Amino acid sequence: MTEKTLRLDPGIADPDGFYNALVDCYRDLDERQVGLLNARLILLLANQIGDQALLGEALQRAREGI
Amino acid sequence: MGSYINPVYPYRRPPELDRASTMRHPVVIVGAGPVGLTAALDLALRGQQVIVLDEDNTVSVGSRAICWAQRTLEIWDRLGVAQRMLDKGVLWDTGKLYVGERLIYQFQMQSQAHQRFPAFINLQQYYVEQYLVERCADFPAIDLRWKNKLVGIEQDGDEVRLKIETPDGVYGLAAQYVIAADGVRSPVRSMMGLSFDGQVFNDRFLIADVRMTAEFPSERWFWFDPPFHRGQSVLLHRQADEVFRIDFQLGPNADPDVEKQLDRVTPRLKAMLGERQFDYEWVSVYSFSCRCMESFNHGRVFFAGDAAHVVSPFGARGGNSGVQDADNLVWKLDLVLRNQAPSALLETYSQERVPAAREHIHHSTRSTDFITPRNDASRVLRDAVLSLAADYPFARALINSGRLSQASRYEATPLATADERAWSGGAAPGAPAPDGPLGNRWLFDGAGERFRLLAFEAKVAGEPGLETIAIGKDDDHTGVLWQRYDAQPGTVYLLRPDRHVAARWRRYDAQAVRTALRRAMAA
Numbered sequence: 071m072t073e074k075t076l077r078l079d080p081g082i083a084d085p086d087g088f089y090n091a092l093v094d095c096y097r098d099l100d101e102r103q104v105g106l107l108n109a110r111l112i113l114l115l116a117n118q119i120g121d122q123a124l125l126g127e128a129l130q131r132a133r134e135g136i
Numbered sequence: 137m138g139s140y141i142n143p144v145y146p147y148r149r150p151p152e153l154d155r156a157s158t159m160r161h162p163v164v165i166v167g168a169g170p171v172g173l174t175a176a177l178d179l180a181l182r183g184q185q186v187i188v189l190d191e192d193n194t195v196s197v198g199s200r201a202i203c204w205a206q207r208t209l210e211i212w213d214r215l216g217v218a219q220r221m222l223d224k225g226v227l228w229d230t231g232k233l234y235v236g237e238r239l240i241y242q243f244q245m246q247s248q249a250h251q252r253f254p255a256f257i258n259l260q261q262y263y264v265e266q267y268l269v270e271r272c273a274d275f276p277a278i279d280l281r282w283k284n285k286l287v288g289i290e291q292d293g294d295e296v297r298l299k300i301e302t303p304d305g306v307y308g309l310a311a312q313y314v315i316a317a318d319g320v321r322s323p324v325r326s327m328m329g330l331s332f333d334g335q336v337f338n339d340r341f342l343i344a345d346v347r348m349t350a351e352f353p354s355e356r357w358f359w360f361d362p363p364f365h366r367g368q369s370v371l372l373h374r375q376a377d378e379v380f381r382i383d384f385q386l387g388p389n390a391d392p393d394v395e396k397q398l399d400r401v402t403p404r405l406k407a408m409l410g411e412r413q414f415d416y417e418w419v420s421v422y423s424f425s426c427r428c429m430e431s432f433n434h435g436r437v438f439f440a441g442d443a444a445h446v447v448s449p450f451g452a453r454g455g456n457s458g459v460q461d462a463d464n465l466v467w468k469l470d471l472v473l474r475n476q477a478p479s480a481l482l483e484t485y486s487q488e489r490v491p492a493a494r495e496h497i498h499h500s501t502r503s504t505d506f507i508t509p510r511n512d513a514s515r516v517l518r519d520a521v522l523s524l525a526a527d528y529p530f531a532r533a534l535i536n537s538g539r540l541s542q543a544s545r546y547e548a549t550p551l552a553t554a555d556e557r558a559w560s561g562g563a564a565p566g567a568p569a570p571d572g573p574l575g576n577r578w579l580f581d582g583a584g585e586r587f588r589l590l591a592f593e594a595k596v597a598g599e600p601g602l603e604t605i606a607i608g609k610d611d612d613h614t615g616v617l618w619q620r621y622d623a624q625p626g627t628v629y630l631l632r633p634d635r636h637v638a639a640r641w642r643r644y645d646a647q648a649v650r651t652a653l654r655r656a657m658a659a
C-alpha cells in the first residue's frame with residue numbers, strides 16, 4: 071500500500087463550470103461574509119477529506135505558496 | 137455577601153517558639169488548599185507524621201473551583217472523604233451547547249452504568265476544603281498549623297530549613313522533604329528563584345455565583361453569542377445549596393474594578409434570568425494564564441497543584457490535576473521515607489506529572505483559542521464552525537467549549553513494564569486502573585494503599601508487600617470488569633498504590649511480577 075498523498079493532477083470534471091460556480095457563490099457578499107463563506111467551505115471540504123495526513127499536506131501546500 | 141460562613145480555624149502557638157526544636161520532620165506541607173490537604177491525608181493514612189502550614193485560618197474565600205472529576209473522587213474515597221462530597225455535591229453528566237438562542241447539541245460525559253462515581257460532581261471549593269480539614273482531625277499524625285506563614289526556605293543535601301511567621305513571632309523547622317502546595321503565587325517558588333513560564337490570556341471573565349430557586353436541571357449549559365450577552369460566551373452551572381455559577385466572557389478591554397460592581401453585574405444577570413429573584417454568593421472578575429514549571433522537583437522540595445502549574449478554568453483541570461499530583465507523589469515519598477525504595481523513585485514524580493500538566497495546558501489552550509479567538513482569522517473560522525454546527529453534525533465535533541479533564545496516563549513512565557504482546561484494549565501500562573463492580577461491591581472498595589495484583593481466574597503466589605485481588609468470572613456478573621481490563625482467564629495486572637497500571641500479563645509468572653514490582657519502585 072502506498073501512502074495517500076494529495077491529488078495534484080486535474081481532478082475536477084468541469085473546471086470552468088466549477089470556477090464559475092465558485093465566483094457566483096460570492097456574489098453580493100461583503101468582505102466579512104466572503105470570509106465566513108470561505109471558512110464554511112473549507113470546513114465542509116475538510117470533513118469530506120477527513121484524512122489527517124492529507125489535510126496536513128493541503129495546509130502546508132496552501133501556506134507555502136504565500 | 138454569601139450564604140456560606142467561612143469557618144475560622146484556631147491558631148495554636150507552635151511549641152518551637154518556646155523551645156527550639158532539633159528534630160527533623162519527615163514531611164512539611166506548605167499550603168492547606170485542596171492539594172496540600174489531600175497530600176496530608178494520604179501521608180497520614182500511610183502512617184507518616186506531617187506538618188501542614190497555612191498563612192490563613194479558613195477555607196477558600198468564594199466558590200472558586202466547582203467541578204470535581206471522577207478520578208479525584210476515587211482518590212478522596214481512598215482518603216475517606218468522598219461520600220461527604222457526593223452527598224453534598226450536585227451530580228451531573230450532561231452538557232448542552234447553545235449558539236444564539238438555539239440548542240445545537242448535548243453531550244453525555246459517560247454512561248452512568250456500572251460507575252461507582254459520576255463523571256463529575258459540582259461542589260464549591262470551600263466545602264471541599266472544609267471536608268478535607270475536618271477529615272484531617274481524624275488523624276493525630278497531621279499537625280495543621282493555621283496562621284503559620286512560610287517566610288524563608290533553604291536546603292542542602294540533608295534537609296530543608298523553613299522559617300515561619302506566626303502572630304507570636306518567627307520560628308524555624310527542619311524537614312526531610314517539603315511539598316510546596318502554596319498556590320499559583322507560590323512564595324516557595326519565588327523564594328527559591330524558580331521561573332514559571334507560559335502564556336497569558338487577555339480576555340476577562342465575570343463570575344457571578346448566585347442563589348436562586350430555578351427549574352434548571354443539573355447540567356452544564358454553554359452559550360456562544362446568546363441574545364442576552366451578544367458576541368461573547370456564557371456558562372451556567374449548578375452547585376450545592378441552589379447556587380449557580382454564571383460565567384460571562386467580557387472580552388479583553390473590560391475593566392475589572394468597574395465590572396465587578398453590583399450595579400453593573402445585576403443588569404447582565406437580569407438580561408439572562410428575567411424576573412427571577414436571586415441573591416449574590418460571590419462575584420469576581422478574572423483573567424488567566426497557562427504556566428508550568430520545568431521540573432516539579434527541586435532537591436528535597438516538590439511542587440504540586442497551582443504552585444507547579446496553572447491552566448484556564450475551561451475543562452476543570454486545575455484542582456483536579458493538583459489532587460492527582462498529590463496522589464502521585466505521596467506513595468513514593470512514603471516508600472522512600474521507609475527505605476523501601478531508592479530516592480530515584482521521587483524523580484519519577486516530576487517525570488510523570490510534568491507531561492500530565494503539559495497535556496492539561498495543551499487542552500485548555502485549545503479551548504481558550506476557540507472561546508476567545510486570538511485574531512480576526514481565527515474568529516471567522518470559529519464563527520464558521522458555529523454557523524455550520526446548527527445544521528450539520530460534523531461541525532459539532534469541532535466546537536470546543538472546554539474538554540473536561542480525565543485521569544492522566546503516564547505513557548512514557550520508567551516505572552511501567554511494556555506489554556509483551558498485543559492487547560485489544562484494557563488498561564495499558566501507565567494508564568489509570570478502572571474501577572468496576574465486583575460481586576455486590578466494587579473492585580476498589582476497602583482496598584489498601586499498597587501495590588496490588590489483580591488476578592483474573594489466575595493462580596498467583598503471594599509476594600511480600602503485594603496484595604492479591606482474585607476476580608472470578610462469577611464475581612463479575614456484568615462482565616464489565618473483565619471487559620475494562622481486556623481480561624481472559626489467567627490475566628494478571630500489577631497496580632501501583634495510586635491505582636495506575638505498572639504491568640500486565642496474559643499468564644502469571646512470579647519472576648516477571650517481581651521484576652516489574654522492582655521496576656515500579658525504581659529499584
Ligand SMILES: Cc1cc2nc3c(=O)[nH]c(=O)nc-3n(C[C@H](O)[C@H](O)[C@H](O)COP(=O)(O)OP(=O)(O)OC[C@H]3O[C@@H](n4cnc5c(N)ncnc54)[C@H](O)[C@@H]3O)c2cc1C
Nearest residue numbers: 167169170171191201202203286318319441442454455456
Ligand atoms: C474561577 C475559578 C474556577 C475554577 N474552577 C475549577 C474547577 O471547576 N475544577 C478544578 O479542578 N479547578 C478549578 N479551578 C482551579 C482551582 O481553584 C485551583 O487549581 C486549586 O485551588 C489549586 O489548589 P492548590 O491547593 O494547589 O492551591 P490553593 O487552593 O491556592 O491553596 C494554596 C494555599 O497555600 C496557602 N499559602 C500561600 N502562601 C503561603 C505561605 N507563604 N505560607 C503558608 N501558606 C501559604 C494559601 O493560604 C492557600 O490556602 C478554578 C479556579 C478559579 C479561579
